Amino acid sequence: MTTKKKIKNVTRRLFRFFSSPTDVLNSWITEPGKYERMVDFLNWFDSTSSVEETLSQAQRDWDLRITNFRDFDSLSKECCLEIGFGGGRLMVPASQFFTRVIGIDVHLSFKKAREFLRLQNIENFQLKRRNELQAIESQSVDFIWSFIVFQHFDSFNEVMFYLSQIKRVLRPNGYCHIFFGKYSGAGIRVVRPQEFNKRECSLFIDPTFFYQNLRKMGFRLIEHEEMMPKRLNLPLSQVNESGQARVLFRK
Ligand SMILES: C[S@@+](CC[C@H](N)C(=O)[O-])C[C@H]1O[C@@H](n2cnc3c(N)ncnc32)[C@H](O)[C@@H]1O
DSSP states (O other), X not given: OOHHHHHHHXXXXXXXXXXXXXXXXXXXXXXXXXXXXXHHHHHHHSOOSSHHHHHHHHHHHXXXXXSOSGGGTTSOOSEEEEESOTTSTTHHHHHHHXXXXXXXEOOSOHHHHHHHHHHTTOOSEEEEEGGGGGGSOTTOEEEEEEOSOGGGOSSHHHHHHHHHHHHHHEEEEEEEEEEEEBOSSSSEEEOOTTTOOTTSOXXXXXXXXXXXXXXXXXXXXXXXXXXXBSSXXXXXXXXXXXXXXXXXXXX
């Protein structure tokens, strides 16, 4: 880290220390509602300067990260589900492959996400709130993914909630691909509301700990990767390393 970056980090931490705490979950629930323009709304979830940029970045993430595994082509394509769909950008490429695309999220701006999806002529989608996941039929989903979401949870309990629902709704031949914020210490690190800055990561998980939990729950790990490039057009290096790890698994 450069000296300039270090000073910026210390200043930011000091500022956070003396300001009021930010509720992590509540910030994800309410903040998107503040954005009127579509590009600003989309930018809240994944940095962008235009709708076109969002769409091309989503296509790249879908092709080169989320579905970039051997068995994707042979998967049944009746139904897929995204945990934390944000503005809906990844549901756009998903809708070209699957008959039905379900998005789960906690925010209060589903109307805006629907508008975005309809502007892309997408109709085969359903947006559902976190607690509605429990009403989805057991063993009915062929593919589940979550990208840049698990690192924004406020506790490991939330991870366990989703893993137990994945176990229930995934079809016996289905696949699940989860990207999560990695931690180099043991177990997990949760950022306290006093230290939390909106949009930043709040949960970091030691990959080994995550994989142990998956195995304990009876999942079979197919692939995992702990070192990935942040920007896909540049080689993996110290300055181009993603903060995420990924794990692909089945029941
Ligand atoms: C950085 S955005 C990523 C959105 C989308 N996956 C993408 O790649 O564009 C993080 C998303 O996680 C959602 N999120 C945060 N906590 C959540 C929770 N407990 N359950 C479901 N979604 C959550 C936020 O509302 C937000 O839409």
